[in-house]
Amino acid sequence: MRVELVWSPLAGDVQHRWLEVGEGATIASALRACADFSLALDQFRVGIWGRVRPLDTPLRERDRIEVYRPLTVDPMEARRLRYAKRGERIVSRHRPKAGGG
Numbered sequence: 275m276r277v278e279l280v281w282s283p284l285a286g287d288v289q290h291r292w293l294e295v296g297e298g299a300t301i302a303s304a305l306r307a308c309a310d311f312s313l314a315l316d317q318f319r320v321g322i323w324g325r326v327r328p329l330d331t332p333l334r335e336r337d338r339i340e341v342y343r344p345l346t347v348d349p350m351e352a353r354r355l356r357y358a359k360r361g362e363r364i365v366s367r368h369r370p371k372a373g374g375g
Contacts, residue, residue, distance in 0.1 A: 275299065277333050279308055281341035301339055302329035318342060 277299075279291045295304050301320055319326050319342040322333075326342075333339070 275333065275335050277304055277336065278338045279304065279341075280338060282343060285346075295333060299333050300329065301327060301331050301333065304333060304339060305329075305341075318344075 275295055275297055277293050277295055279293055280288065282288045291308060293304055293308055295307060299307075301322070305320070320329060321327050321340045321342065322331065322337050324340065
């Protein structure tokens with residue numbers, strides 16, 4: 275059975291491997307079988323196709339295993355910094371208040 279493993283050890287660096295695993299393999303067994311993936315499993319969240327799953331989840335043909343790094347910056351703060359760097363104003367998508375002229 276063939277599954278895909280995707281992880282990002284550093285910002286901007288995405289690693290991707292196809293793995294051959296046996297029927298009944300779990301996420302944990304697939305990660306242990308990959309020689310290129312040498313991270314401690316209990317330190318990361320893992321998912322299949324964008325949904326967080328426990329390590330004992332059985333795999334199906336062509337599943338995409340994703341290993342999620344912890345966030346280093348709050349996403350809202352990162353957005354504020356990007357806009358401040360560009361000198362642009364953050365525009366809200368909310369409707370303006372009534373009577374706000």
